[in-house]
Amino acid sequence: MGGMTGQGPRRMLGLCAAILTAGALHWAEAVLAPVAFALFAIALAWPVHRAAQARVPQAAALLATVLVVLAVLVVLSLAIGWGFGRVARWVIAEAGQLQLLYARNLDWLEERGVATAALSEQFDTRQLVRIAQAVILQLQGVVSFLGLTLVFVILGLLEVEVTRRQLARLGRDRPALSALLRAAGRTAAKLRAYMLVRTVMSLATGLAVWAFAWLAGLELAAEWGVIAFVLNYIPFLGSLLATLFPTFFAALQFGTWQAAVAVFLALQAIQFLSGSYLEPRLAGARLALSPFMVLVAVFLGALLWGIPGAFIGVPALIAVLTLCEEFEGSRWVAELLSGRDPGEG
Incomplete structure (x- = not known):
């Protein structure tokens, strides 16, 4: 009884600490989200920086690495802005057609005895226009986010080698720091493999x-x-949205629910083949993660930091589990959440 009584306060303390940590992460999103993305970018770009340092002076190596990171960020940002921006502008331009299509579907339901009075009051094309405009404004905010992230990347690249040498020196007397250094190196390698896949x-x-x-x-x-x-x-959330958007668009363009269902099923087949069959075979056991924990990481990240959090959730999970693997007391956590079946050879 005494042991159970002692565990209760510790569990409550741990729960309170987790809630406070989550609240702090959400409150400090404006700073911590760019820092997290900068650490992720540094882990990916460090081989480029190290290779450049072996051939040119440090300043030139830093400039080359930053240009590579900037080019990747700009390409992805332009791709996001171009794709969603074009769709949003189409929605704004075709708002009248959307209202007509919705009214036609309501008439079809009424002919079959379905009451549509409540439905007719819930749809307003002006809401779609406002959503589309909000999407365009969000895309414009990506520029400032990437700018701050790039500043942290530059500063971080200048500190990586110094920090590594400090951890290596201090780790001679402190095994925990040596394990932390090993975990950092393994995490960076796993993140590069993850992003390649x-x-x-x-x-x-x-x-x-x-x-x-x-x-x-x-x-x-x-x-x-x-x-x-x-x-x-x-993962999961992105593929779902990539399926729902064209499905909704197909219903608007073709004007029939049968076409929308056909598009939805075809896109789901593509996503299933990619995410559930090919990707696990490319990733292999080295990047094995519990699908349940991947889903938790995506939605928890989205809850804390929105779309950037959903993106960084799985890399953060990889980093946490790799860190757990380095310490005897937490190794069981990494094994439990790896998704690997111990019965499989």
């Missing part, structure tokens, strides 16, 4: 979505391919 699968998914949309006669086929490519970097 996701990039390959995102490209394949984007091309497949574009080809299907083009063959099906869906307008903005290239835009849907680009959107699928970008959103595929967010």
Whole structure:
């Protein structure tokens, strides 16, 4: 009884600490989100920086690395802005057609005895226009976010080697710091492998979505391919959104629910083949993660930091589990959440 009584306050204290930590992360989003993305970018870009340092002076190596990071960020940002911006402008331009289509579907339901009085009051094309305008404004805010992230990347790249040497020196007398240094190196390697797999699968998914949309006669086929490519970097949530947006668009363009269902099923087949069959085989056991924990990481990140949090959730999970693997007391957590079956050879 005494042991159970002692565990109760500790559990409550741990729960309170988790809630306070989550609240602090959400409150400090404006600073912590760019820092998290900067650490992620540094982990990915460090091989480029190290290779450049071996050939040119440090200042030139830093400039080359920053330019590479900037080019990747600009390309992704332009892809996001172009795809979603084109779709949002189409929604604004076709607002009248959307209202007409909605009214036609209500008439179809009424002919079959379905009461639609409440439904007719809930839809207003002005709401869609406002949503589309909000999307465009959010895309404009990406520029300032990336600018702050780039500043942290530059400062971080200047500190990486110094921090590594400090941890190596201090780790001679403190095994925990030595384990932390090993975990940092393994985390960076895993993150690079993770992003390589996701990039390959995102490209394949984007091309497949574009080809299907083009063959099906869906307008903005290239835009849907680009959107699928970008959103595929967010597990589960991104692939779901990349399916729902074209499905809704198909209902508007073709005017029938049968066409929308056909588009939805085809896109779901593409996403299933990519995310549930090909990607796990490319990632292998080294990046094995529990699908449940991946979903938790995506939605928890989205709850804390919105779309940026949904993107960084899985890399953060990889970092936490890699850190747990380095310490005997927490190794069981990494094994439990890895998603690997100990019965499989």
